[in-house]
Amino acid sequence: MGRPNSVLILGGSGQAGAGAAAVLRRWHPELPLTIAGRDLDRAQRVADELGEATAATVDLRRGDLGLPTDGKYLAVVAALWDDRLRGLRYAQERGLPYLSISSGLVDIAPEIVASAQRPGGSPVLVASHFCAGIVVLATLYAAREFERIDTIRIGAVLDESDAGGPAGLADLERWATATSAGLIRRDGVFTWVAEPDARTAVPSTDGILVPGRSIAILDVPSLALATGAPNVRFDFAVGESARRRRGGPASLEVRIDVEGTGPGGQPRSLHRYLVHPQGQRPLTALGIALGVERLLGLRGEAVPPGIHTPEALLDVSYTAERLTETGAKLIDAPGNQ
Template identity: 40%
Template sequence: MLDLAAPDLGIGGQSVSAVAVLLRDEALSGFRFARGRGLPYIGISTGIDEIGPEVAAFMQDPTRSTVVLGTEWLVGATSVTTLALARRFSRVDDIRIGLLLDDEDQGGPAQVSDLEGLTNAPPAALTRRNGTYVWRSGEDARTSFRAVDGTQMDAIAISPNDILALAAATDAPNVEINLATGMSSSRRRGERMSTEIVIELRGQDDAGRPLATRHAVVHPQGQFPLTGLGVAMVLERCLAMDGRPPAPAGLYFPCQLLEPASYRTRLEEIGGRILVLEAP
């Protein structure tokens, strides 16, 4: 049992290679422990409006260790796939991502609390519109998107770190991410619940012609296998367990560390798929 109030987290001299914080840690106990020992660190529950303390602490000694701001939706499943799909474009104008979380796809009390915070009293959500970052709230944050099976789902705007990562990597002037909870497409077919990430891109191809694509990342066991995959691959990258030199000390998003082809291979190995859908 960890003791988050203790400087050593209650583990004494036990050897530790890296630290992954999977729940909210307002005191930054895991972060401070990792930095104190010069260990790679990933946190996956710090919201886009809460990253200041981690970033400020990193800036005090940026060469000490690798820090990964892992609060991308399902730790890379969204951003890594979107950036791979964007390679078909010479210019990306619009990135619109719809996240469908089945209402049977729930974990422990901490995860349920985080979800209730997003859906019952959602904070303002960061979105990029016409090249400007804006905060959506109230009615402006309410929208809808089509699930994999074409069902229109009511949704609310949210802003995981994918918003920042995708806008910075593609310079797309319009980037938004919306979350719906309810029955997933697979459950409407009479199968077990699944998780869906619907990715719509618009822009131009290499010949300057309009191009629009629509894909989905799905997993028949819900959100948790994808979250676990992302955390595992980030730690492997930081610790050089993937056969390459370790990631240099620095501040990263998962999509800056994970190679798309390797990610897709591992995704498919654990039962996930990337579907090609009818373009918008």
């Protein structure tokens, strides 16, 4: 059984779920957590390491998730792909906040419809962005002094040895199966781009170009609509990161290019990298933890029912502070102004 009024983390023994639980434990030592997974022994090991946490088995084929009928929770976090939306329904039926990270742009329609059908129900945070919204928030923070933004281009290099556990790999395969086209915003119009226009090369921090492609990802509409930028593109490459080429462990590198005008209408451009020496896992865990903290009202005002995205709920300056704590850095790229 979960602890009374605990945060229920579905997939809590996986990389994203366990990482987020560890972050929440550091920030809020007394916040009860329930680590739910298919393998009880694995979930119990994670719970034991955390303290103030319990383990539970979960069955996503059942409406009650296979949990005890007297279980009481503060929120439901889907740190895994829930193809039947059992976790969302479970949260809605109990009026609980809900956060998901695995739907992606191609799979969010059922979540949107389910939430629209119950407008007075749960607050739903759709965080199926890259690193659970952290790249969007870091970009908004880096570009906060622009007066007008005309173009945003993101280029992420994910080390091939850092693609995540089985759940993360399954997500990548599912998204690739759904569409090979990328979604961009061009001259204010959201546009699908197919071969060969989708193909590109993403510059790593050491200048090496890693073959990649434009992808369909929530970061594109989030950045476009948050900034008004008429041109937005997100390119993604899987290969060897610069740190691993130097003989170290895998790192994450995300290039952020922004063009527009600064104060007074003067042309301005920004070229930076968001890097983390431990790869994508710490940033994904941070994105989930920030979302949970906000949904629970542990920081900021209470979140009303309805659909929400990370940039609509989370403060970019606070996010930047937390990013620094994880060991992430925003560094200048060549040509930064």
